[in-house]
Amino acid sequence: MAATTNVKSEEKGIDLKEVCDYKLAKDNELRFEVETGARVKLDLIDGSAELFGTELVRSRSYIFESGAKIAVFTWFGCSLRLTGKVEAAYVSKDTPMVIYLNTHAAIEQMRKVSEQKDTLGPRILVCGPQDVGKSTVGRLLINYAVRLGRKPTLIDLDVGQGGVSIPGTVGALTVERPADPVDGFDLKVPLVYHFGHTSPNGNIKLYEVLISRLADVFNAKCDFNKQVKHSGCIVNTCGWVKGQGYQCILHTAQSFEADVVLVLDSERLYNDLKRDLPDFVNVILQPKSPGVVERTREMRRDAREEKTKEYFYGPRKIYFPHAFDISFSEVQIFKIGAPALPDSCLPLGMEKEDTQTKLVPVAPGIDLVHHILSLSMAESLEENLVETNVAGFVVVTNVDPERQVFSVLSPAPRPLPRNYFLIMDLRFIDIHK
Structure with a gap:
């Protein structure tokens, strides 16, 4: 009886009259956006599917809140059911998932070499302009690694959105199980540092100090834990890629001794990094998913507000x-x-950036x-x-x-x-x- 009551309360706010079934062929993707003020329930009816690298199970309904933008991919074909009001929903076969899977396979090969030689595992930098799906690609690569028994570390430098903690922070999280399709990674024990602004230009010097600090702490953990060392890390950067933002990317690559830099949807950034990074760094240009949605400034602000609210009240206000x-x-x-x-007012020997x-x-x-x-x-x-x-x-x-x-x-x-x-x-x- 308790379980039945729980299911009904979970379905509150879902328009149960709005039901649509989708049959996906192999290598296809169902993309949908939840209507503002609505909630949507997703069920896997048949076959197999995954959401950003996490496998869906048939015994669970996945409920997404207002404004959520979701892409469900299948390698072998599946049947899905959406219940509730969506702003848009369509099936697409135009997806870069095969490219991302090949990237994961190449990274996994680097991990195996690292194990054999007992050297540092792959350190992957994901960069690109705003709204090209950097955090999604990072999450996908982390999930695929965890599904193989690895313990990769997610380094989050996106102070505007906050993937490991609230916005205005940078942090690191060693991941031991795939992200929940609805709630994301288990954030019980992240390592978090205060930055205080939603863009690196709020305090460039502090931002670079914290990047160096995170790199030092991660290196120390690698010395202590072989599995973490061989699994490597995925570094999610912010979308500021010009001027001082570009210098921050170079500083990040140097601090973490990046092996691979994945550049999403920016030929200019790709060519600049190829020119400025050492030859041993493998800079790779990859496409963004056509399903990536551009966000307005208001949408970013609302997302920050929601992330902060979730910190205090938990997902779905359960705390x-x-x-x-x-x-x-x-x-x-x-x-x-x-x-x-001004320089004339500074004490002798003190630099302005101090x-x-x-x-x-x-x-x-x-x-x-x-x-x-x-x-x-x-x-x-x-x-x-x-x-x-x-x-x-x-x-x-x-x-x-x-x-x-x-x-x-x-x-x-x-x-x-x-x-x-x-x-x-x-x-x-x-x-x-």
Whole structure:
């Protein structure tokens, strides 16, 4: 009885009268977009299919929320059923999946050589302009590797969307099982660093420092764990590919000692990287999937909002975050990066870019409301807060100067494990109160 009730609650918001069956031939793909404000249920009726490298099972219904853009691929043919309102749904045989599978096979061959010689596994950089499917290709390559028993590490440098944590962060996640088709990778134990902005140009120097830090930590883990070492990593970059953004890609390739750079849908970027990277780096130009949808600025902002909301409330709002007060005297709040000063005002020997990684104390005030704060794992100020990973995040919901406290929304209850907060430019207005 309990199971029946659960299924009915899962189907809430799905228009059960809207049912459409699709029969896919081999190497075909069903692409669909969920209508705004609607939910859609996907069922595998017959055959075999996968979603971004994760196999679908017949015993489960997959429910996708408003605005989701999904592509279900089959190697051998299948029957699928969609229930609910979709904005668009069509079957296509124009797909680069065979190219992506061949890429995976070549990477797997590199892993086998790495095992035999006990050398570093393949380090793959995925780059390209915005909206070419970089994170999708990264997820697909990770899933295929995990299905072969590998433990690849996903390095996420896309601060605009946040694949490992919330937007405004960079992070790493060693993956041991395929991503859930609906909820994505299991994010219980990611390594996350505070950046505080949704674009690298918010603080270029800090962005490069964090890239180097992540590379050092990953190398240390490779020294400690042979399986992680041989499995290698997939590095997902952001879509800024010109000027300083291009320099960040070069810095990333150098920091992680990339073997392979996959360039999606940009001949110019491909040729620039072929020219500027060492000869031993294999730069490969690959097509984007025709199913990739371009996103407007508003869509990106909504996606960031949704990702942050999911951190506090869980997927499908299954969690209830904690609300409590924190005394001003209990913690210290810092911002990374001081305003740039003219050269004539700088202390002797100090360079202008040094200010970009400087810790600036922030006094709690009304303007703190709705800001997201990262809780640093640093135990004292003698540690480098800039390069220390974070335990998690809170959002400030109110500041009371008279009582000298500020109220926060937190995924975990008191007490706080540490005492140092780093403030983000990002804001989150909690409308669930």
